[in-house]
Amino acid sequence: MKRPTGEERHHACARKRRYRNQGDALDAALVAGVERGRTAYPCPLCGHWHLATKSAGPR
Numbered sequence: 287m288k289r290p291t292g293e294e295r296h297h298a299c300a301r302k303r304r305y306r307n308q309g310d311a312l313d314a315a316l317v318a319g320v321e322r323g324r325t326a327y328p329c330p331l332c333g334h335w336h337l338a339t340k341s342a343g344p345r
């Protein structure tokens with residue numbers, strides 16, 4: 287049985303791109319042209335910002 291540990295989140299964090307602040311994160315999303323459906327959130331693990339895919343629901 288697999289239990290959800292903080293390790294998985296840590297891995298996800300390490301694999302994600304880090305941004306120093308929300309502005310950098312959002313700017314990166316804009317550059318990638320995927321600002322729609324993307325949201326920046328402050329990471330409690332590394333203290334930086336990451337981009338997360340925002341599920342807008344069925345369309």
Ligand SMILES: [Zn+2]
Nearest residue numbers: 299329331332
């Ligand atoms: Zn992080």
